[in-house]
Amino acid sequence: MDASGASLLARLQSDQAAARREQLKDRVLLLGMVIAEVKYRELELSRPIADDDVVEVIRKGIKKRRESVEMYSKAGRTDLLEKEQQEVAMLEAYLPPQVDPAEIRAAVVAAIAAGANNVGAVMGRVMPAYKGRVDGGVINAIAREELAGK
Template sequence: MPEPSLIEQLRADLTTARKDRDKLRTTTLSTFLSEVKNKEIDLGHGLADEDVRGLLTTAIKRRREAAEQMRAGSRVELAEKEEQEGALLQAYLPPALGEDEVRSMIRDAISAGAKDVGGVMKAVMPATKGRFDGKELNRLVREALAG
């Protein structure tokens, strides 16, 4: 039997969360699935798993930024809720890459002929998308090129 698509998995988990009366999970998944549906309507077709992962990455980043703002405004309980939602969505992405793995990819890209930040980023980004923070990747690329 083929493995279910990411959207099917999210819908099944939403159903389970509703049955379990898990309010946080139900709210988070239904909100995210509505974002997916809106994107499908905008594009006029269904989304592949890769597209859904891109939306997940964006949703997680948005929640992380919101949590930082909440903490800055001394709204700790709201910040924790945003962080919990982000962690819940993170579970649907492939495991994060370690810094050593990313440094190795950067070295490979440089040895393959990439000479500037743009070239290295272009070579490494597809493999790290959704699995490693873009700002951190940029910092590592700059370190590798400087060193």
């Protein structure tokens, strides 16, 4: 494991140990699941895990839980819905600070000015610069707004 990858994974592991000492069962289970997914991802990549890889695993976990929130909301299962929302909030604490939407909008406008005339082309130009720092759905929504207003 390299020095940069150790930091976020190590933070997850130390937070899990702290939660275990405080007997916070839900937090211990959530962090254990995320740590297992990170280690599995490391095996998939066949290289030491980096912080970007850990952030990607966390984002996927958040996305799954948000989809579950939608399903539980439609089914009227508020007990499960609240649990998933709490897990999303816990996981979001490990993500890097979000980028200002105005900065994203400026990048989208620049991509459109440079010749990107559909959502896929805009996403292809903007996503690499913000990978791991912003949800693709946010960029997609801004790109759709800007292209519709063009």
